[in-house]
Amino acid sequence: MPGILKLVQIACNLIGFICIKVSWSWISAIFYNILYWSANIITLFLLITYTIHFVEKFNKWPWHKLECFYCAIVVLTYFGCSIFAATLGESVGYAVMFFGLCAMIAYGFDGYLKYKGWKKGTPPQ
Secondary structure, eight states: OHHHHHHHHHHHHHHHHHHHHHSSOHHHHHHHHHHHHHHHHHHHHHHHHHHTTHHHHTTTSOHHHHHHHHHHHHHHHHHHHHHHHHTTOSHHHHHHHHHHHHHHHHHHHHHHHHHHHHHHTOOOO
């Protein structure tokens, strides 16, 4: 489930990035670009670390806690960027808002799963 969520997060990031590149608003595009690149790099890193079982080798690190806080930060920044993109008033802004909402749901659910795993004390993988 976490791997599927990470793929959904990457897809929503990419589609939202393509939509914001189509728009004419450069201020909204700057904020969304920063969010897109930082979220995609970290999410891809996490996906690769889980895929090659890097997490199992470093199981002393608080992976659940770190990823829970990361997801919370990304959800809050996507909330702000999606609202800002919706104020463009164009159909592109609404599309960016929709894919930002989808990304917020994916990151929020992933953060919730990480929070539950953190409180239960389960291993990260």
